[in-house]
Amino acid sequence: MAKTMQNKGSAKLGEITDKMQASQAWNSIFRPGSIFRKGYTDSPRNRSYVIMNSVLYHLHPVKVKRHAVKVSYTLCLGGLSFFLFILLTVTGIFLMFFYRPTAAQAWNDIYTLQTSVTFGLLVRNMHRWSAHLMVLTVFLHMARVFYHGAYKPPREFNWVIGIVLLLLTLLLSFTGYLLPWDQLALWAVTVGTNMMGYTPVFGNQVRFVLLGGSEIGTDTLLRWYVLHVLMLPFVIVIFMAIHFWRVRKDGGISGPL
Amino acid sequence: MTEIPEHLRKRAEEARAKAAAAKAEPEAAAAAAPSEAESKIPAHLLERAKAARSKAAGTGDVGESVAAASGGGTALATAAPPVAAGPGGHTQRLLTVVKSGSIQDVKASPQDKVHVWPHLLSIEFVASLLCIGFVLIFSIFVNAPLLELADINKTPNPSKAPWYFLGLQEMLSMFHPMVAGVLLPGLGLGGLMLAPYVDRNPSIKPEDRKFAISLFTVFLMSSAVLTIIGSFFRGPGQLFVMPWVQGLFFEL
Numbered sequence: 001m002a003k004t005m006q007n008k009g010s011a012k013l014g015e016i017t018d019k020m021q022a023s024q025a026w027n028s029i030f031r032p033g034s035i036f037r038k039g040y041t042d043s044p045r046n047r048s049y050v051i052m053n054s055v056l057y058h059l060h061p062v063k064v065k066r067h068a069v070k071v072s073y074t075l076c077l078g079g080l081s082f083f084l085f086i087l088l089t090v091t092g093i094f095l096m097f098f099y100r101p102t103a104a105q106a107w108n109d110i111y112t113l114q115t116s117v118t119f120g121l122l123v124r125n126m127h128r129w130s131a132h133l134m135v136l137t138v139f140l141h142m143a144r145v146f147y148h149g150a151y152k153p154p155r156e157f158n159w160v161i162g163i164v165l166l167l168l169t170l171l172l173s174f175t176g177y178l179l180p181w182d183q184l185a186l187w188a189v190t191v192g193t194n195m196m197g198y199t200p201v202f203g204n205q206v207r208f209v210l211l212g213g214s215e216i217g218t219d220t221l222l223r224w225y226v227l228h229v230l231m232l233p234f235v236i237v238i239f240m241a242i243h244f245w246r247v248r249k250d251g252g253i254s255g256p257l
Numbered sequence: 258m259t260e261i262p263e264h265l266r267k268r269a270e271e272a273r274a275k276a277a278a279a280k281a282e283p284e285a286a287a288a289a290a291p292s293e294a295e296s297k298i299p300a301h302l303l304e305r306a307k308a309a310r311s312k313a314a315g316t317g318d319v320g321e322s323v324a325a326a327s328g329g330g331t332a333l334a335t336a337a338p339p340v341a342a343g344p345g346g347h348t349q350r351l352l353t354v355v356k357s358g359s360i361q362d363v364k365a366s367p368q369d370k371v372h373v374w375p376h377l378l379s380i381e382f383v384a385s386l387l388c389i390g391f392v393l394i395f396s397i398f399v400n401a402p403l404l405e406l407a408d409i410n411k412t413p414n415p416s417k418a419p420w421y422f423l424g425l426q427e428m429l430s431m432f433h434p435m436v437a438g439v440l441l442p443g444l445g446l447g448g449l450m451l452a453p454y455v456d457r458n459p460s461i462k463p464e465d466r467k468f469a470i471s472l473f474t475v476f477l478m479s480s481a482v483l484t485i486i487g488s489f490f491r492g493p494g495q496l497f498v499m500p501w502v503q504g505l506f507f508e509l
Binding site: 044047048050051056060061062063064065066068069071076079080083084087103107110111114121122124125126127128129130132133135142143146147148149150151152153155156159160163167170173174177180181182183184185186187188190191192195198199200203215216217254255257 | 368369370371372373374375376377378380381384385388389392393395396397399400401402403404405406407408409411412413416417418419420421422425426429434435438439446449450452453454456458459460461462463466469470473477508509
């Protein structure tokens with residue numbers, strides 16, 4: 001009795017699934033050839049379709065060189081940097097709901113976030129630690145690429161873009177450093193921007209523009225907040241898009257030594 | 258009648274004239290009949306073509322113009338355009354044979370490749386899972402620092418930059434600000450950016466690029482050492498301290 005009920009149930013479920021997959025709405029979402037349209041059984045053709053008929057095709061070709069999937073070769077450092085960037089975006093959006101970038105409110109907002117917002121402390125911790133980790137992975141990614149000679153033709157320009165991405169990562173981390181508006185943030189940024197002032201000719205002007213005045217205050221906070229949550233992420237995403245595109249156009253990751 | 262490009266028509270005429278010249282002049286008329294018999298063009302079409310041609314020429318009888326079309330070369334130049342067929346009635350001919358590899362040189366040799374799904378995607382998935390797991394667990398146990406409210410009138414001792422600038426800060430305590438804050442980082446950054454254009458050595462084998470690798474290792478190691486000294490070995494007044502004696506003066 002129970003078994004027939006179960007059979008009936010699964011038959012009904014299969015019917016609904018078939019109906020749903022035949023609907024126009026479903027077919028408008030998934031491309032022809034998508035595994036969500038026609039189901040997946042393991043075959044070379046379907047393995048290709050998984051990439052070819054999904055958004056992943058922006059990032060990956062259908063096939064890569066066998067040595068490119070060796071973890072010992074890349075250590076996943078570039079991919080992890082990108083993943084940390086996504087993680088930072090997600091946790092950063094969460095933090096933005098609870099934060100106002102003024103000298104009067106910033107510190108209190110962070111304090112309230114840590115003490116009275118569910119998961120507030122955890123998410124802030126994750127944001128901070130993944131930011132430090134990202135600086136590290138980007139730097140190590142550069143070292144890996146250098147030791148493999150992967151900056152050599154035809155990948156010269158992608159290396160240059162990579163250096164720009166390293167700089168942008170440092171700037172993102174540095175602008176975020178000020179936002180908690182505690183003693184650590186204020187004085188670390190004071191020391192950092194004083195170094196900037198040593199630049200010849202326009203050093204002081206750059207410092208003035210970045211600080212929104214001759215010393216750090218609530219204007220600085222607003223500027224660095226906008227830089228941190230909007231402008232630098234926008235710029236870095238554009239450079240990342242070019243970086244990933246060039247990786248594929250230049251023939252995938254470099255060959256074995 | 259089909260339209261034939263001017264240059265092709267001229268070429269066909271020349272070929273026909275040449276073929277006719279090779280044959281003896283008296284045989285020309287006799288040769289006309291067999292070549293027409295060989296023709297693969299249906300008889301009724303040939304008839305129609307003949308009629309059209311004689312009409313266009315406006316002279317003589319049908320038989321004469323047929324003889325001119327199939328055999329005579331010089332007569333045709335003034336007469337109507339020819340049938341859309343070469344000698345023997347073929348509508349196409351072989352121009353040349355291009356051997357593979359004589360024009361296109363295929364350099365790509367088959368490579369050992371694997372499917373991105375599942376081979377690469379599964380690795381990426383596991384790597385991202387491990388990464389988020391590490392960050393999550395680390396964040397549960399270690400809290401991000403939040404010191405007291407910022408106070409511009411209360412300078413902490415020591416004041417340190419974020420850790421990735423501590424190498425720079427360390428250099429500032431050793432050299433003139435112009436050298437440590439501008440010249441050296443500028444050279445480092447410029448050198449990194451220009452590395453692929455300066456390093457013309459095409460080999461990627463470590464044994465062929467000892468100089469490049471040594472230089473880069475010196476760069477990495479010096480920045481690491483400077484950062485570590487700046488982070489852990491500098492205490493109040495930027496004086497040298499032993500972290501296991503005076504304690505840590507370092508916040509992330």
